[in-house]
Amino acid sequence: MDATLLLGLYRQMALCRRFEEAAAKAYSQGKVSGFLHLYIGQEAVAVGAISAAERTDYIVATYREHAHYLARTGDARGAMAELYGKASGCSGGRGGSMHLFDAAHRMLGGWAIVGGHVPIAAGVAFASKYRDEKDVTLCFFGDGTANMGAFHEGLALAGLWKLPVVFICENNQYAMGTPLYRTLAVEDVAVRARGYPMKSEIVNGDDVLEMREAVRHAINRARRESKPFFIEAKTYRFRGHSVADPGKYRSKEELQKWMERDPIRVLAERIQKLSIATEEQLHAFDDEAKAQVQDAVEFAERAPVPDPATVGEYVYA
Amino acid sequence: MPEPRVLSFREALREAMVEEMERDPSIFLMGEEVGHYNGAYKVSEGMLERFGERRVIDTPIAETGFAGVGVGAAMVGLRPIIEFMTWNFSLVAADQLINNAAKLRYMSNGQFRLPIVFRGPGGAAHALAAQHSQALEALYAHVPGLKVVLPSTPADGKGLLKAAIRDDNPIVFIESEVMYALKGEVPDGEHVVPLGVADVKRPGRDVTIVAWSKMVHTALKAAETLAGEGIEAEVLDLRTLRPLDERALLESVARTHRCVIVQEGWPFAGIAAELITLIVEKTFDDLDAPPERITNLDVPMPYARNLENEVLPSAERVTTAVRKMLGHPEPSRRPAVAGTGR
Numbered sequence: 159m160d161a162t163l164l165l166g167l168y169r170q171m172a173l174c175r176r177f178e179e180a181a182a183k184a185y186s187q188g189k190v191s192g193f194l195h196l197y198i199g200q201e202a203v204a205v206g207a208i209s210a211a212e213r214t215d216y217i218v219a220t221y222r223e224h225a226h227y228l229a230r231t232g233d234a235r236g237a238m239a240e241l242y243g244k245a246s247g248c249s250g251g252r253g254g255s256m257h258l259f260d261a262a263h264r265m266l267g268g269w270a271i272v273g274g275h276v277p278i279a280a281g282v283a284f285a286s287k288y289r290d291e292k293d294v295t296l297c298f299f300g301d302g303t304a305n306m307g308a309f310h311e312g313l314a315l316a317g318l319w320k321l322p323v324v325f326i327c328e329n330n331q332y333a334m335g336t337p338l339y340r341t342l343a344v345e346d347v348a349v350r351a352r353g354y355p356m357k358s359e360i361v362n363g364d365d366v367l368e369m370r371e372a373v374r375h376a377i378n379r380a381r382r383e384s385k386p387f388f389i390e391a392k393t394y395r396f397r398g399h400s401v402a403d404p405g406k407y408r409s410k411e412e413l414q415k416w417m418e419r420d421p422i423r424v425l426a427e428r429i430q431k432l433s434i435a436t437e438e439q440l441h442a443f444d445d446e447a448k449a450q451v452q453d454a455v456e457f458a459e460r461a462p463v464p465d466p467a468t469v470g471e472y473v474y475a
Numbered sequence: 476m477p478e479p480r481v482l483s484f485r486e487a488l489r490e491a492m493v494e495e496m497e498r499d500p501s502i503f504l505m506g507e508e509v510g511h512y513n514g515a516y517k518v519s520e521g522m523l524e525r526f527g528e529r530r531v532i533d534t535p536i537a538e539t540g541f542a543g544v545g546v547g548a549a550m551v552g553l554r555p556i557i558e559f560m561t562w563n564f565s566l567v568a569a570d571q572l573i574n575n576a577a578k579l580r581y582m583s584n585g586q587f588r589l590p591i592v593f594r595g596p597g598g599a600a601h602a603l604a605a606q607h608s609q610a611l612e613a614l615y616a617h618v619p620g621l622k623v624v625l626p627s628t629p630a631d632g633k634g635l636l637k638a639a640i641r642d643d644n645p646i647v648f649i650e651s652e653v654m655y656a657l658k659g660e661v662p663d664g665e666h667v668v669p670l671g672v673a674d675v676k677r678p679g680r681d682v683t684i685v686a687w688s689k690m691v692h693t694a695l696k697a698a699e700t701l702a703g704e705g706i707e708a709e710v711l712d713l714r715t716l717r718p719l720d721e722r723a724l725l726e727s728v729a730r731t732h733r734c735v736i737v738q739e740g741w742p743f744a745g746i747a748a749e750l751i752t753l754i755v756e757k758t759f760d761d762l763d764a765p766p767e768r769i770t771n772l773d774v775p776m777p778y779a780r781n782l783e784n785e786v787l788p789s790a791e792r793v794t795t796a797v798r799k800m801l802g803h804p805e806p807s808r809r810p811a812v813a814g815t816g817r
Binding site: 216218248249251252253257260261266267268271274275276277278279280281282283284286288289307308311312318472473474475 | 503545547584585589620
């Protein structure tokens with residue numbers, strides 16, 4: 159087992175977790191506004207998937223995309239400043255938590271109307287194929303997307319035109335506050351991929367290595383054969399839909415059960431079992447992540463707000 | 476001097492696309508029936524043969540899907556032309572236009588350009604009933620981030636479409652189904668009409684009649700009738716609603732002191748309402764009469780031809796409004812001529 163890889167994944171997941179804890183705190187202090195959708199508990203999905211991609215592969219994500227942004231860019235300052243609505247934020251304070259963009263790193267959002275970005279991801283993959291470039295597009299979305307028309311149209315076109323895109327369904331069991339069994343007539347979202355047609359795989363989304371391996375396989379296939387792939391990652395969000403949601407629609411027992419497979423703890427145990435690092439060393443990595451997040455918070459606090467005179471900029475090119 | 480070339484509106488639009496696609500390999504055309512069927516309205520006739528399936532792409536009936544594919548492709552540098560068979564069908568893709576295309580540049584703080592043209596016919600044709608007869612320009616012009624273009628002649632069709640394709644913003648380009656066969660002189664080759672510049676289609680001094688798309692022809696017909704009564708109406712073709720050529724509008728109205736807006740589409744919260752607000756805000760003291768608007772009646776489009784004619788603006792409604800505004804009497808109706816059957 160590659161020690162550097164495992165420790166790298168651990169540090170990234172720790173950064174995501176600490177980042178969001180700090181964001182929630184800043185929200186409770188009134189320093190972050192709007193909607194804040196936390197990814198806590200799902201970190202293995204984004205981190206595992208994005209670690210399997212080349213830096214030139216594209217990422218298209220939803221409004222719950224802090225971890226995707228961090229996994230791709232490592233830029234905690236830019237993300238935190240964006241949440242603070244500051245000019246130094248990665249979207250200049252015009253986007254907020256739901257619209258994190260970094261064109262240079264091919265982080266293409268940050269889309270907040272459920273489903274609409276699925277055809278967009280197909281379009282990015284279409285462009286790669288059109289130009290005969292070998293880049294693959296990763297498209298992340300939740301289980302709640304699986305009933306949207308845009309989801310089906312995006313998959314239909316990707317299947318029809320054999321586009322190099324990997325669809326990654328982050329099945330966290332709830333479409334906002336409604337459990338999957340009340341919104342989805344099938345047990346697994348993945349079965350929906352069959353008809354388009356595209357291959358699919360169901361993965362334990364709380365196991366970062368399993369996630370990484372599945373996505374690596376899917377990306378390779380997409381790159382080599384220009385074919386879409388569908389991955390359903392079973393996972394769970396430990397917090398509410400947004401910070402405004404106390405999550406009363408689920409039992410403590412259920413939450414407890416899922417928290418036992420906390421992806422960061424699972425990875426920590428594996429790392430220790432393999433004698434790659436000790437508990438103390440992992441704590442040190444955690445402290446490192448905390449320090450990076452603290453730096454990002456301080457950066458965001460200090461950063462200037464956007465100049466009101468610029469409010470009309472970037473409506474048009 | 477070369478012979479003036481006469482093309483139909485659809486040929487002029489096709490010429491714009493063909494010339495641009497030959498110039499720039501990043502441009503492609505995508506939509507329902509654009510390829511093998513040669514276009515539902517034959518605008519893209521022959522383009523598949525010319526450019527092949529890679530660049531002239533037939534889609535399933537999945538507007539939100541292929542409009543979204545266009546947005547994604549434009550985000551990373553291609554220049555898609557997305558054809559809606561009619562703009563009525565764009566409503567199922569409104570999420571892509573309004574939530575995504577119009578917002579991307581702003582919410583990413585200018586990190587992306589979105590050079591994409593959505594085009595197709597809009598407005599009423601003949602007896603197509605409520606779901607196929609909508610003039611939706613007001614809806615899209617409401618949205619900052621979109622540009623909205625509506626040509627009225629073959630020459631403008633070519634020149635504006637070329638400008639739209641070269642523009643780095645999402646463009647709503649609304650053609651008119653009943654104008655596709657309209658003929659007119661069209662310059663050969665490089666003929667680009669800049670977006671945001673209105674055009675006086677007929678000069679006049681007594682009243683400004685403002686219109687766009689096929690209502691320009693209704694306005695011209697009204698102006699012709701009025702000329703016979705000694706009223707010189709100016710017909711101003713806005714050509715683009717966003718960006719709006721505010722200066723041309725205000726200058727013309729300030730000069731004629733009177734204004735009638737002819738708008739296909741519903742009156743409530745329509746373009747005419749916006750234009751009149753603008754005129755009242757900025758050139759009130761120049762007005763000799765309250766501005767008027769001639770619009771669709773405020774109902775869904777009925778199927779029956781006689782009812783449809785009731786709903787749509789007509790040259791007669793325009794001339795009546797102008798005469799009233801100028802205090803001219805209605806011309807007395809001549810008695811029916813025996814033998815014509817009318």
